[in-house]
Amino acid sequence: MHRQTKKGLLFGIAICNFAAPSTVLAAGVPTAGLPEVVITGSLVNLQGTPLSASEGVVTEEQLSLRPVLRTGELLEVVPGLVVTQHSGDGKANQYFLRGFNLDHGTDLATSVEGVPVNMPTHAHGQGYTDLNFVIPELIRQIEYRKGTYYAETGNFSAAGAVSMHYKSKLDQPFATLEIGRNNYRRGLLAVAPTLGAGTLLAAVEYSTNDGPWVLKEDYRKVNGLLKYSVDFDDGRLSIAAQGYDGHWRSTDQIPLRAVQSGLIDRFGYVDPTDGGESDRYSLAIDGVKTIASTQLRANLYAVDYKLDLFSNFTYALDQVHGDQFEQLDQRRIYGGEASIARPFALGRFESSLEAGLQWRRDAIGKVALYHTEARERFETVREDAVLQSSYSLYASVDSHIGERFKAIVGARVDRFDFAVNSSLAANSGSSEATLVSPKLALVFGPWNETEFFANIGRGFHSNDARGTTITVDPTDGVTPVDRVDPLVKALGYDLGARTALIANTQLSVSLWRLQLDSELVFSGDAGSTEPSRRSDRRGVEIGMIYNPLAWLIVDADLALSRARFTDDDPVGQEIPNAVERVASIGVELRHPNGLRGGLRLRHFGDAPLIEDNSVRSAATTVVNLEVGYEPQKNWKASVSMFNVFNRRDNDITYFYESQLKGEPYPVSDIHFHPVEPRTVRGSVRYSF
Secondary structure: OEEEEEEEEEEOOOOOOOOOOOOEEOOOOHHHOOOOEEEEOOOOOOOOOOOOOOOEEHHHHHOOOOOOHHHHHHHOOOOOOEEEEOOOOOOOOOEEEOOOOOOOOOOEEEEEEOOOEEEEEEEEOOOOOOOOOOOHHEEEEEEEEEEEOOOOOEEOOEEEEEEEEEEOOOOOOOEEEEEEEOOOOOOOOOOOEEEOOOOEEEEEEEEOOOOOOOOOOEEEEEEEEEEEEEEEEEEEEEEEHHHHHHHOOOOEEHHHHHHHHHOOOOOOOOOOEEEEEEEEEEEEEEEEEEEOOOOEEEEEEEEEEEEEEOOOOOOOOOOOOOEEEEEEEEEEEEEEEEEEEEEEOOOOEEEEEEEEEEEEEEEEEEEEEEEOOOOOOOEEEEEEEEEEEEEEEEEEEEEEOOOOEEEEEEEEEEEEEEEEEEOOOHHHHEEEEEEEEEEEEEEEEOOOOOOEEEEEEEEEEEEEHHHHHHOOOOOOOOOOOOOOOOOOEEEEEEEEEEEOOOOOOOEEHHHHHHHHEEOOOEEOOOOOOEEEEOEEEEEEEEEEEEEEEOOEEEEEEEEEEEEOOOOOOOOOEEEEEOOOOEEEEEEEEEOOOOOEEEEEEEEEEEOEEEOOOOOOOOOOEEEEEEEEEEEEOOOOEEEEEEOOOOOOOOOEEEEEEEEOOOOOOOHHHHHHEOOOOOEEEEEEEEEE
């Protein structure tokens, strides 16, 4: 997106909450036939046809200037989204957005190369989203949408949806070497030779990291990518194969009382045998073809996935064996999508239609929970084989009613089938559910470089399939248990505006509300989320981006939210871990003399830890910095510093009961995972 013009470098800019100069004004997903928007150095013209003030596209050039400690932090290009970790780095990250503790991804739909990443009916968490297989330098763009207003987004998208796409070719092959403290080592080799009529992008990545923990993390991961792409006059075709393998030891969240008493260090551990291993292999085929004015698109994918995770969050409620448990997930996923987009006349109004079919099948060979001691199983809580299928139909019509008004009416129908074969026969069975989700977006303007948006729509997330057939508690095989609703409805509203009235500045604001039929709340003793009460969230997001010089851009955003349970309960109405305040400030520069860099401040505020609000987490503020220099065309060198001011804040904080060995009874306490201390990494890249 950066290219020289008489006005200098062109920068992409978000249409909303400009949390990063890494966002580009866009009308949504370019493959849907909507144009990408570029604002030139003067930042005076609003262009494109977005559906809300809460969507955008992030380009590869801007991603390259963001300091990223963990791969999952790529998602922080979404304004108001916070990515943290409460365990080993091989595990999926923790995500926070719009007043949600999204756990490991519930209510944030994520895809890479058109392949969904969220895992339903997962051993550790519903919607589990592990992005460790992504290679950051090869990302071409990231598209994001917040809210329930988009017909093409379905399961897990109540808070938002993010799509990542890899490049199809490289300007030059390159090799990157990185080094840092705590045995951090990383190497990446990427080439893209011409092969027949197309280009083959091939890359391999290997990294190691022990982290700052007293118990060395010993995280080892290998990533590989092959992507073959062919462009035609009227379309393109790509085939992408990916492979990931990782294993690690975990320092899970620890009890505050153990640190205050001096029993363990702030970066210490309770159970030295926690950790895990995971692998993911995928194949995806994606094709686009234009016939006359009609665009046809289809994709197919297959994924082979495994996670074997050992965790201990309550330590020794069982004073004999301890409380470690193993969560095992082995599955194969098959799915695809076919869509059509074409213009047409609706009376005298210029209109366009987009419609599509989506399907997905998770053949889960084993999703299991075991009690373990030092990774040795001594009790099976439950073992299940699950077949979960979904079939979706969506359509939307976009009509221009005059020059300054547009209406987008859409809907989707989702059908889910669940079949559970449990080790406890009483919990076996099948279930099904169907949901219709209408959508409406209204766009007004522009007037004086200002546009206004109004949105309403229904979204949803699916619940764990095992909960839809359960009848008795698997821990004792006797106690009756209520089944959960297969699909949890969400209703969202959004009022927004964006303006370029001020020279060299873009401003946006969004007022939103989201009502959810069932909240998912973290359970410490189970190590996963559990369905809970109805909830209501509302908030405001404000963003600004300022481009005073062609090579310099400054951005800031603020997201404030209020989250409450809506039914009366003596325990209280606050939603645990619902972060109420997120702010970000960033500076990026790419000077013609070769100097480049990025500085980012990220703040997420305190939050209630229990329903009566009597215990709250502390706020967290982190500053990250990257400075680079390109002395020659083929060489790039950079230094990244994370947590520049070495703050002793926390990535995550919980409040629940636990018991250490030797303690006479369980103790209700704060449990936390600290932000990593100041960390410095160096990188050298050579293109050849």
